[in-house]
Amino acid sequence: MKNSFYLILIGCVLLACSTSKPEVVMVTKTIATKDTIRIANDSLDYEVIIIDAGFSSWLDSRAYPRKYHSLNYLESKNQLYVSEWNNRVLQPQLYNPNLYEMTINYDPMLRYGYEVNYLIYNYMIYFQNTNKQKLFGTVPTR
Template sequence: MKNIIYIALLALFVYSCGSSGGRNFPSDKIANSKNDTVRIANDSLEYEIIIIEPGFNLFINSYARPRGYYSLPFLENKNQFLVTEYNQRVRQPQIFNPDLYLNEINYDPSIDYGYEVNYLLYNYFVYFSRHYNQRFSVPTRI
């Protein structure tokens, strides 16, 4: 009798450690995980920013400082230095991970991109540095 109880407990333990293959997850969670592309463009389409990064939407909606927290000159100044360093890392695949630094970012400081583009670009660098444990010479703490 004692052995049957131990076998039943062991079987229950093994069963509870099984995978979640047959469970149904809420469809809104699945939809949110697929929608991790952020695109901002002006009306004349002179510029656009497209961020395809899993988890960035959650970061921008939950953890980033709210819009209006930073001034536009602050964001433009930070983005100018961050983009420069990011692009230097893209050009050095032998030193920096080419899987992280895929494409250069075309950011011209003489163009007025507006608050939204600068806000999202700066917060992308904050997310990128935290998520991939990358340090830039310009502090990206929020």
């Protein structure tokens, strides 16, 4: 299940990063079901799908509420998390390749908007807590 999520998440982020735009008005749709969260933006032609049986309930019960962190905070944390994630994908002899299957193409010059950054950030926190990993520094818990 987790492997499918990673493949879908990374593929969608790759699609989202095809061109760099300095400022874009974001119109996103978020649809959540039992174990799937879908984020789509038709104007940028991207879609992110998070498939993980425990993430939706964790997001509802354990994550900080939306707008708790600023967009700048989320973007800076996501850059660090994604950078470390990608380093681990490239070192399968050191890190479990079942956890880190594919690189994520997160472009800091592209404005993904609050919702996308919020969900990526919280998935990274969830991933670290669930899999006992530290992508950098300490892992925030709540």
